[in-house]
Amino acid sequence: MSQVETKLESNVLCLTLQRPDKKNALSQQMYQQLAEALEQAAENDAVHVVLLQGQKDCFTAGNDLQDFIDGGELNEQHPTVRFLYKLAEFSKPLVAAVGGLAIGIGTTALMHCDLVYATRTTRFQLPFTKLGLCPEAASSLLLPQLIGYHRACEYLLLGEAFDGESAYRMGLVNQLVEPEQLLDYAMSKAQQLAALPAQAVQSSKHLMKANQREALQYTLREELNEFQQLLHSDACQQAVKQFFQKK
Template identity: 80%
Template sequence: MAGVEQQLQDGVLSLTLQRPDKKNALNQQMYQQLADALKQAAEDDQVKVVLLQGQDDCFTAGNDLQDFIDGGELNQQHPTVRFLYQLAEFPKPIVAAVAGLAIGIGTTALLHCELVYATADTRFQLPFTKLGLCPEAASSLLLPQLIGYHRACEYLLLAEPFDGVAAERMGLVNRLLPHDELLAFAGQKARQLAAMPTQAIQSSKRLLKANQQEALHYTLREELNEFQQLLQSDACQQAVQQFFQKK
């Protein structure tokens, strides 16, 4: 059954995207599951670390575009918005294992993770402008902070794809692994974190992120407002229509 598979073991909550027939494209049901899982994990003392992953050949193709367009206004109850805020505010470490496709939210979500492992041939892309849209998930703040303004413009304005080698070079990815080692390695690192003193890890994450929290929330709000307006634009409607015709 398509959705998000949850498994808690050794203090690590694994959230596995399971929609292989759609290349793990996220629909509203999956966003709801992710948001609920993160909310519960934040409050559950048994959960020390979250591991976000797909399969060793696909992370996620991004939003299920038709489902997203049919999903209504981007208010605080919208599953996608709930997920973005839960992700941005999550107090515990998040480890990500990324392979195959990491499109849209598949890339922007990584900006909120503490450790990211990928394969060299992973395809990252932020295709928002090609769809007549703007950045999401506070990527307009976090990506320039990580890789510099001009490089961020290359990916957020031109929407050019890049591979795992480039992602590691720019600091988006901690380490590249072969496909058959990726999930096991990421899981081992997640368990390593989970075995460390809990309060020390969570305090360290809070301190590392403290100076950006106010700007992060402001950017999330501004991006969502712009995104909602752009969804109604002729340019977006035409781009979406062309997307489905191409499919």
């Protein structure tokens, strides 16, 4: 069974993370599937919008740490790297439905989405420094742009968790929805967007993103270089060891 379920309905490609027993922790296989799905969606005229979701009570707990560490060097062929670039470059609208946990990539991926819906109890966190690591997915550029440098330090340096109310106030989330309604509501918004003239929507997104494209590519490269070095640091090795001991 695929750990990323794909379903095309009313010009909306729904990508559902399907690893609930691991709180949708993203494995290299899942990153590969997500990267391929975005690549194919970009070329498929029947896809107007992509909706990314987990279950109503869990989006993703972040990386599957052991699988990630065993995944080798963070080069262009690494599934995680492929996904990050496909996400950042995606030309069509991205919608996200975020319930329960949204840790690490579960939060940074949202900075590349165009519409994000969450619940008041959704738990967001960017715990990179706690693991001896640095930001990913160009979040070191995008989060300060969104909320200002000093506020971003609370989340990227201290790694403090925050809830849906805070995410809504900072502008990371468009609207808060009751957990039982989350997935249906996000789909209805995705379908509403998909019903509009596709080229007009894509051109509008292109124009809004145009002035940051170069900076985005630069930041992705810089973060990956730093991330790769930090992965082999004593601090990271010790933090990961403690993580597995707690589990």
